[in-house]
Amino acid sequence: MVAATLEAVGISKRYEAVRALDDAHFAAYPGSVVALVGDNGAGKSTLVKAISGAAPAGEGVILFEGQPVSMRQPADATSLGIATVFQDLALCDNLDVVANLYLGRARTRGIGRLIGWRDETAMEIHANELLTSLAVSIPSVRTPVGSLSGGQRQSVAIARALLASPKLVILDEPTAALGVSQTRQVLDLVTRLKDNGLAVVLISHNLGDVFSVADRIEVLRLGKNNGSFITKETTPADVVAAITGATDDKIAQYLASAERKHNAPAGGPERNPQ
Amino acid sequence: MTTSPSPDPRLIATGNNVRSYAQSWGRRVRHGQLGVLPVVLGLIVIAVVFQTANPNFLTPLNLTNLTLQVAATGTISVGIFLVLLLGEVDLSVGSISGVCAAVLGVLVVNQGFGTAAAILTAVAVGIAIGLFQSLFIARLGVPAFVVTLAGLIAWQGLQLYILGGQGTINLPTGGITELTSTFLSPAVWWSLVAAIIVINLAVQLNERRQRRNAGLPARSLVQIALRQTLLISILAAAGIVLSQDRGVPLALVIFTGFVVIVGIVMTRTRYGQSVYAVGGNSEAARRAGMKVQLIRTSVFVIAGMFAAIGGILAASRLFAVSQSSGSGDVLLNAIAAVVIGGTSLFGGRGTAYSALLGTLVIGSISNGMDLLGLNSSIKLMITGGVLLAAVTLDTLARRGRQA
Numbered sequence: 001m002v003a004a005t006l007e008a009v010g011i012s013k014r015y016e017a018v019r020a021l022d023d024a025h026f027a028a029y030p031g032s033v034v035a036l037v038g039d040n041g042a043g044k045s046t047l048v049k050a051i052s053g054a055a056p057a058g059e060g061v062i063l064f065e066g067q068p069v070s071m072r073q074p075a076d077a078t079s080l081g082i083a084t085v086f087q088d089l090a091l092c093d094n095l096d097v098v099a100n101l102y103l104g105r106a107r108t109r110g111i112g113r114l115i116g117w118r119d120e121t122a123m124e125i126h127a128n129e130l131l132t133s134l135a136v137s138i139p140s141v142r143t144p145v146g147s148l149s150g151g152q153r154q155s156v157a158i159a160r161a162l163l164a165s166p167k168l169v170i171l172d173e174p175t176a177a178l179g180v181s182q183t184r185q186v187l188d189l190v191t192r193l194k195d196n197g198l199a200v201v202l203i204s205h206n207l208g209d210v211f212s213v214a215d216r217i218e219v220l221r222l223g224k225n226n227g228s229f230i231t232k233e234t235t236p237a238d239v240v241a242a243i244t245g246a247t248d249d250k251i252a253q254y255l256a257s258a259e260r261k262h263n264a265p266a267g268g269p270e271r272n273p274q
Numbered sequence: 275m276t277t278s279p280s281p282d283p284r285l286i287a288t289g290n291n292v293r294s295y296a297q298s299w300g301r302r303v304r305h306g307q308l309g310v311l312p313v314v315l316g317l318i319v320i321a322v323v324f325q326t327a328n329p330n331f332l333t334p335l336n337l338t339n340l341t342l343q344v345a346a347t348g349t350i351s352v353g354i355f356l357v358l359l360l361g362e363v364d365l366s367v368g369s370i371s372g373v374c375a376a377v378l379g380v381l382v383v384n385q386g387f388g389t390a391a392a393i394l395t396a397v398a399v400g401i402a403i404g405l406f407q408s409l410f411i412a413r414l415g416v417p418a419f420v421v422t423l424a425g426l427i428a429w430q431g432l433q434l435y436i437l438g439g440q441g442t443i444n445l446p447t448g449g450i451t452e453l454t455s456t457f458l459s460p461a462v463w464w465s466l467v468a469a470i471i472v473i474n475l476a477v478q479l480n481e482r483r484q485r486r487n488a489g490l491p492a493r494s495l496v497q498i499a500l501r502q503t504l505l506i507s508i509l510a511a512a513g514i515v516l517s518q519d520r521g522v523p524l525a526l527v528i529f530t531g532f533v534v535i536v537g538i539v540m541t542r543t544r545y546g547q548s549v550y551a552v553g554g555n556s557e558a559a560r561r562a563g564m565k566v567q568l569i570r571t572s573v574f575v576i577a578g579m580f581a582a583i584g585g586i587l588a589a590s591r592l593f594a595v596s597q598s599s600g601s602g603d604v605l606l607n608a609i610a611a612v613v614i615g616g617t618s619l620f621g622g623r624g625t626a627y628s629a630l631l632g633t634l635v636i637g638s639i640s641n642g643m644d645l646l647g648l649n650s651s652i653k654l655m656i657t658g659g660v661l662l663a664a665v666t667l668d669t670l671a672r673r674g675r676q677a
């Protein structure tokens with residue numbers, strides 16, 4: 001098996017009274033899409049923030065390409081080649097599209113470098129190319145992001161993640177605000193990234209989307225891993241069961257019936273608890 | 275993947291002639307993107323009103339006095355502009371200007387320091403105070419409002435302590451006082467204007483060439499010509515009018531020079547954009563890898579520096595440093611000026627020119643009412659009313675933007 005691009009083990013994170021993540025583990029492989037699913041509040045975004053350095057986890061080990069790394073701040077992740085589209089997008093509404101795409105890494109050129117003089121022409125050319133290649137329709141890259149539609153904003157956030165030529169792309173509900181054709185574009189993009197050998201993490205509540213692009217599906221439930229599936233070998237019903245905790249109930253049923261069996265050895269033929 | 279982006283059909287195209295610029299400008303104004311328009315209109319109204327009431331208002335002598343009066347507070351407001359961009363406020367700048375003026379006075383008069391050494395030390399004190407305060411604000415996360423309120427009180431105490439029993443220190447003529455009593459000869463002023471125009475034109479044409487070569491939308495020659503004409507008119511008018519008195523005051527050049535430099539840094543450099551980013555969405559800036567603490571620290575340090583320079587200019591104009599230097603309406607005028615100039619109190623929006631234009635509004639109201647011999651009670655009420663009107667206009671404009 002290929003080595004994991006990123007592997008996270010034993011990740012725990014608590015917010016005051018909430019155990020948002022409890023000994024969670026997770027891995028992403030090159031040329032493969034892993035979907036992270038779970039109900040609202042399951043801890044998906046918390047895991048993403050731990051991996052991307054936006055909100056470091058309290059406990060746990062993160063390995064990047066086999067090496068243990070410490071994710072103390074966002075720059076640690078970006079310098080390794082991890083690009084993240086956060087659920088809240090993390091855009092500056094008062095700045096234009098170009099500025100948001102290049103947030104924190106504006107280009108400079110020649111002696112302008114000394115004083116940080118921005119090379120707006122180069123950035124604008126590249127911004128146009130990038131947005132065109134993603135089939136994003138934005139009237140002008142000089143529009144402040146605050147005046148774009150929700151879907152356009154999401155597209156800008158996705159485009160920004162790709163700007164740095166990352167090795168691992170994490171998309172936290174990237175299609176939540178997108179229309180039908182834009183969702184298609186993003187899913188195609190996910191497939192293209194995977195074909196280019198990147199590791200992709202996709203978080204989505206839409207199992208149709210998940211089943212159409214993901215190779216593996218990891219389920220989080222109440223901050224814990226609650227099932228890991230190979231997409232080809234499973235059905236949406238199984239995944240839903242893992243998300244909602246129906247499997248917990250089955251285990252409970254099983255234990256209950258085992259107990260019954262123990263207490264009543266003279267019982268008739270048992271129904272298979274599965 | 276290689277096709278150039280086809281323009282969105284909904285995008286309203288702007289043609290390359292004066293009429294369509296006027297149209298697109300009118301559209302922006304109707305949609306609440308007022309920019310500096312209200313404050314420029316306000317200045318015109320102020321000029322007309324006071325000139326009607328007292329024909330001495332628009333005389334070269336009075337306009338020269340006006341620029342000398344506003345240079346100090348205006349310089350302080352340049353720092354306030356940066357602080358407001360972060361969505362913060364700095365209440366200590368008046369007191370910092372007073373402390374630094376006191377340091378200056380003591381060094382020059384009691385310690386026999388040279389002019390340059392005294393100025394540099396006073397500015398360094400302003401920077402150090404800004405740095406001290408920013409440790410609490412940026413590192414420890416204490417709200418800037420409270421930290422600088424404490425500063426407002428404490429630095430005023432320090433000022434009294436430094437002045438000691440003397441109360442007032444009179445500055446010798448020459449040296450420091452020359453900052454506000456030097457006037458540019460016409461030759462110097464017109465050379466400066468020529469240099470500004472040439473550099474500005476070269477930059478604009480170069481940018482236009484680069485963008486056209488790259489196939490990006492660029493300013494047309496008509497647009498560039500219009501802008502240059504406007505710039506030349508303003509500079510020429512200033513030169514012609516002020517030269518009829520003693521010439522263009524050095525203090526005005528210093529103040530506007532700071533405004534222009536800060537304006538360029540803020541719009542063109544990575545640093546400037548990072549301040550806008552932190553003011554717009556500091557969490558997004560942090561996640562993008564920006565050093566948010568450092569950026570916030572730097573802004574309060576710069577505000578301290580400009581407060582010190584403002585204090586020095588004020589001392590220079592009054593030939594003295596006293597216990598009341600930097601107190602009174604200095605702080606409130608500096609903040610009000612930037613807000614009147616159109617910088618948002620909520621962070622992330624505004625231009626450095628708001629410090630210049632807003633300062634002129636406040637300064638000319640104050641100056642005009644002095645000319646009319648009005649009581650300071652009326653002055654305060656009118657200034658308050660203008661501030662309220664400016665903020666209301668900004669709020670309504672923002673509503674127009676969102677609607």
Ligand SMILES: Nc1ncnc2c1ncn2[C@@H]1O[C@H](COP(=O)(O)OP(=O)(O)OP(=O)(O)O)[C@@H](O)[C@H]1O
Pocket residue numbers: 015016018019020038039040041042043044045046047087
């Ligand atoms: N900053 C925070 N402070 C306190 N609690 C938090 C914080 N962020 C998340 N939590 C809690 O942690 C838990 C996991 O939240 P998280 O955002 O990771 O869920 P999620 O799986 O991404 O859900 P969704 O599908 O709604 O995006 C929730 O119970 C949430 O209330």
Ligand SMILES: [Mg+2]
Pocket residue numbers: 044045046087172
């Ligand atoms: Mg989430």
